[in-house]
Amino acid sequence: MTGTVGWFWGLLAQAAQGGAAEQDVGAAWNAHMLEEVSDAHHFPVPFLGTEIQLPEWPPLHIGSLTVDLSPTKHVIWLLIAATLCGLAMIWVARRTHGRGSERAPKGLANVIEAFVIYLRDEVAMRNIGKGGERYVPFVLTVFFFILIVNLLGLVPFGATATGNISVTAALALLSLIVIEVGGLLHLGPVPYLRTIVYVPEGLRWYMQIPMAVIMTPVEAIAKLARIFALAVRLFANMTAGHFVILALLGLIFLAGASASAIKWVVWVGPVLMAVGIMLLEILVALLQAYIFTMLTSVFIGLVRHAH
Numbered sequence: 001m002t003g004t005v006g007w008f009w010g011l012l013a014q015a016a017q018g019g020a021a022e023q024d025v026g027a028a029w030n031a032h033m034l035e036e037v038s039d040a041h042h043f044p045v046p047f048l049g050t051e052i053q054l055p056e057w058p059p060l061h062i063g064s065l066t067v068d069l070s071p072t073k074h075v076i077w078l079l080i081a082a083t084l085c086g087l088a089m090i091w092v093a094r095r096t097h098g099r100g101s102e103r104a105p106k107g108l109a110n111v112i113e114a115f116v117i118y119l120r121d122e123v124a125m126r127n128i129g130k131g132g133e134r135y136v137p138f139v140l141t142v143f144f145f146i147l148i149v150n151l152l153g154l155v156p157f158g159a160t161a162t163g164n165i166s167v168t169a170a171l172a173l174l175s176l177i178v179i180e181v182g183g184l185l186h187l188g189p190v191p192y193l194r195t196i197v198y199v200p201e202g203l204r205w206y207m208q209i210p211m212a213v214i215m216t217p218v219e220a221i222a223k224l225a226r227i228f229a230l231a232v233r234l235f236a237n238m239t240a241g242h243f244v245i246l247a248l249l250g251l252i253f254l255a256g257a258s259a260s261a262i263k264w265v266v267w268v269g270p271v272l273m274a275v276g277i278m279l280l281e282i283l284v285a286l287l288q289a290y291i292f293t294m295l296t297s298v299f300i301g302l303v304r305h306a307h
Contacts, residue, residue, distance in 0.1 A: 041053065041071075077158065077161045088144070092116075127301045132301070143292075147289040151282070160242060163239040169231045196220055198219045230292055248270045252270050
């Protein structure tokens with residue numbers, strides 16, 4: 001995580017020399033925890049202990065709305081993740097469909113191909129149903145992009161862009177567009193409108209109007225609630241894991257600041273627990289990418305088969 005290693009040793013040395021009170025160490029570490037999970041207009045340079053100040057462009061004013069398009073730390077990591085995702089997929093495609101593709105791929109290419117086949121057959125096609133093959137590229141892109149973004153947050157000096165609610169909200173909004181536009185094109189205007197203006201069959205005419213008035217807001221809110229759940233679930237899980245790791249490491253500083261000298265035994269428990277949580281975070285990164293992809297496929301299938 002960005003800058004934690006160097007910051008860790010600096011504060012540790014200060015606490016060991018008795019130069020920091022327990023309250024000061026706790027406050028400093030709390031501020032550092034917030035800095036770690038927050039976005040910023042500077043990008044750290046690994047192993048050099050310096051930062052690159054990113055350009056800040058004048059914001060755009062659209063009526064009363066102010067839009068800041070300046071690059072930030074999370075934007076840079078999103079670009080890195082998109083580049084890695086594209087290069088990885090091109091490499092695997094050449095290994096599996098290029099020259100010499102008569103042989104089964106080995107190593108990483110074989111692992112990625114297994115993921116692709118599983119997501120195509122068991123996630124996209126099984127949940128979307130007939131016609132789901134046209135959504136397979138989107139489903140695969142969402143899964144691998146979110147997975148790479150999540151894993152980059154576990155790399156030293158890295159940052160988890162999916163720990164930013166703006167990023168997860170943008171991903172959820174993109175899924176909403178694909179879900180609803182796909183449903184509109186598949187069903188047609190009138191049947192699609194019935195997924196919002198809901199009137200149960202068999203009602204008498206004088207009950208249809210009040211039922212439509214009552215159920216239309218409910219159905220509209222339900223569509224938005226699905227996307228809200230996608231955004232918040234991914235954001236909360238990725239942010240919570242980083243807070244837990246940083247909180248466990250903070251126990252070392254608090255114990256060191258309250259004692260005359262730091263005892264090596266104080267390191268053992270927090271470090272082992274932090275390592276365990278980081279190993280668990282690898283599973284969480286994979287699981288959250290899968291859940292986002294699975295629910296997106298389910299929602300596409302629900303709209304396409306409104307009955």
